[in-house]
Amino acid sequence: MKVGVVGAGISGLSLVHALAKRDVDVTAFEARETPGGVVQSRRVGEHVLELGPQRLRLTPGLESIVDDLGLGNRLEFGDDDQPIYVYHDGELKVAPLSVREAVTTDLLGPLGKLRILLEPLTDPQQPDETVDDFLVRKFGQQAARRYLGPLYSGLYGTDPRDMLVEYSLGRVLEKAGIDGSVLLWVARKLREGRESPPMCTFEDGLGELTDGLYEAHADAISLGTPVEAIREREDGYELRTADGSEYVDDVVLTTPAPTCADLLAPIDADLEATLRRFNYNPIGMVFLESSFDGTGIGTLIPPGSDAQISGLTWNASFLDRDGIFTCYVDQLGYPALTEATDEELGKVGAAEFERITGAPATPIHVHRWEPGMPAYDRSWRATDDLALPDGVHLCTNFVDRPGIPGRIRSANRLADELAGEPTPAE
Ligand SMILES: Cc1cc2nc3c(=O)[nH]c(=O)nc-3n(C[C@H](O)[C@H](O)[C@H](O)COP(=O)(O)OP(=O)(O)OC[C@H]3O[C@@H](n4cnc5c(N)ncnc54)[C@H](O)[C@@H]3O)c2cc1C
Incomplete structure (x- = not known):
């Protein structure tokens, strides 16, 4: 053979x-x-x-x-305990990914937080449902649109409204063995002290x-x-x-x-x-050097935000990579991605980084992936x-x-x- x-x-x-x-x-x-x-x-x-x-x-x-x-x-090993931020209403807010963050974050209002708790009462995924419909129905509009949707869809460069849950998120949940409530599954995991494998x-x-x-x-x-x-x-x-x-x-x-x-x-x-x-989505990567000293894993930028980039990884912070930040550019936020020169992409990345973090940055390298990421749309x-x-x-x-x-x-x-x-x- x-x-x-x-x-x-x-x-x-x-x-x-x-x-x-x-x-x-x-x-x-x-x-x-x-x-x-x-x-x-x-x-x-x-x-x-x-x-x-x-x-x-x-x-x-x-x-x-x-x-x-x-x-x-x-x-x-990376520092898993650092927060992930969402760029919302012109500010960085903590994405609630732990019980402590869920209580303290100002990304969601009190009703948005309470709405998440109703998830165990909601129905499982429906045929032809989009990821956005599914997350809104299960967790409410605030949690779905402000961080859960972007958290899942960000890497693919696809709007959650264009992803069918059956062919994307639904398969992830199925593989993780979640066939009922996501929230109860998370609670069970926490109770049993099961942790995600470390980041490395x-x-x-x-x-x-x-x-x-x-x-x-x-x-x-x-x-x-x-x-x-x-x-x-x-x-x-x-x-x-x-x-x-x-x-x-x-x-x-x-x-x-x-x-x-x-x-x-x-x-x-x-x-x-x-x-x-x-379909595939091309992705531009802009590598930035900055003295920004925030502590975090990165920034999610929900589709529809006024920012032209789709996210940031704070390598300087959670991986201790001196002064390095990775900035992602996709066609949802920056439709001219494939025609733009590397210099233009670098400028967009640095300008958006400064707007989001308040700190200046210098582009040191640009890379493009084509065809890029599977769109899972x-x-x-x-x-x-x-x-x-x-x-x-x-x-x-x-x-x-x-x-x-x-x-x-x-x-x-x-x-x-x-x-x-x-x-x-x-
Ligand atoms: C920007 C970006 C960030 C990501 N971030 C993460 C992350 O943080 N963590 C994570 O787990 N995953 C991440 N992923 C996903 C993950 O990296 C990819 O899904 C994975 O690396 C794909 O590997 P692959 O071997 O399946 O495909 P590829 O890496 O695409 O490999 C296919 C290979 O086939 C070769 N090839 C093409 N045509 C031919 C041919 N005719 N003959 C022979 N060879 C050929 C290509 O040159 C290539 O080397 C990321 C992906 C991208 C694009």
């Missing part, structure tokens, strides 16, 4: 790792000269910048890889993880080698690259939907058409029509959870399936 993997981002790399651990023969191709995909850490001057994800949760799946790679001594990164950034995975399996991964075509054969698949052909029994694509569509078009025209329906109805030929698999952030721990879980699950091993209960 031989498995071919297209892409060496965290999905492809953790799949190669998981298959190798199960003694399955695997070969992977990565288009770029560097592994990691969206996970990219850069040194600019003395600063470590994260061009993609800023930090991770040290879930058991991630911890096991860290142990396998001997990276435990490189881990750095590595001394030189998250790229240490993907570089470590690559180095451990370098003989099975060809960098700078895009898969140009996939062809079906009687007994498997042929992966064509500029270097020649690789013959495999099963093929796993880990790339964004448009690339999956290009590669699978010759095999199945209906599948190609389905894959082209998934109404186009995700396409999921219902995804039918893959035998031997073709998707291990991607548009069919399963996009966070790194979720990507590692998907890779482990698929490795079990390909190796014919039963998947342990999560």
Whole structure:
């Protein structure tokens, strides 16, 4: 049995790792000269910048890889106790994510806070309900629109009114085992003293993880080698690259939907058409240096706010990364994103940072992600029509959870399936 993997981002790399651990023969191709995909850490001057994800949760799946790679001594832990702020009515207000914050925050009025307590009496998700409708119905308008909606949708750059709960938040709740009241689930978790896994990164950034995975399996991964075509054969698949052909029994694509569509078009025209329906949102990242000394994890900026950026991560504070703040720009807040120059994006980021925090900032780097984040908007109805030929698999952030721990879980699950091993209960 031989498995071919297209892409060496965290999905492809953790799949190669998981298959190798199960003694399955695997070969992977990565288009770029560097592994990691969206996970990219850069040194600019003395600063470590994260061009993609800023930090991770040290879930058991991630911890096991860290142990396998001997990276435990490189881990750095973030301060989970710091607050997340919401930019509301021209001010920074604490998002109530703990009981103490719920009591003390002035983000919500007294009625807004009381309304949250009615959630256990509300009905479960309804067909065709949007994330916004669902959150407003369950928690009231204040909590839904001021922080719960933006907290969930911010990373995707999609308005919660355009996300169907069934294809987005509903799946997250289902995977977390929440089929009734969210509030009672949280209360149970608190009572049992169950804490979320700690937030972490590595001394030189998250790229240490993907570089470590690559180095451990370098003989099975060809960098700078895009898969140009996939062809079906009687007994498997042929992966064509500029270097020649690789013959495999099963093929796993880990790339964004448009690339999956290009590669699978010759095999199945209906599948190609389905894959082209998934929307993505481009994201601009502006890295700022500032002496702002606020304590926090970051700032949520709800859609419809007058700010042109969609959020901030305060790396300087919760990760102790000297003077560094990451600013996100999407097309909801800044429609000219794709036409703007890097200089313009830098200026927008710095100006909005100053308006929000009151402190000046200097842009030190700009990065763009295209196609960007899966939008998880109404186009995700396409999921219902995804039918893959035998031997073709998707291990991607548009069919399963996009966070790194979720990507590692998907890779482990698929490795079990390909190796014919039963998947342990999560
Ligand atoms: C700005 C941003 C911030 C994020 N923040 C967080 C966070 O804080 N925490 C978190 O857990 N998650 C975060 N995420 C989500 C997470 O980083 C991504 O979902 C995840 O890294 C995607 O990994 P992947 O391997 O599935 O895809 P990718 O990283 O996109 O990897 C796909 C790979 O395929 C390669 N490829 C493309 N075409 C071909 C081809 N023809 N042949 C061979 N290779 C090809 C690409 O070069 C790429 O390396 C963030 C995402 C973004 C964009």
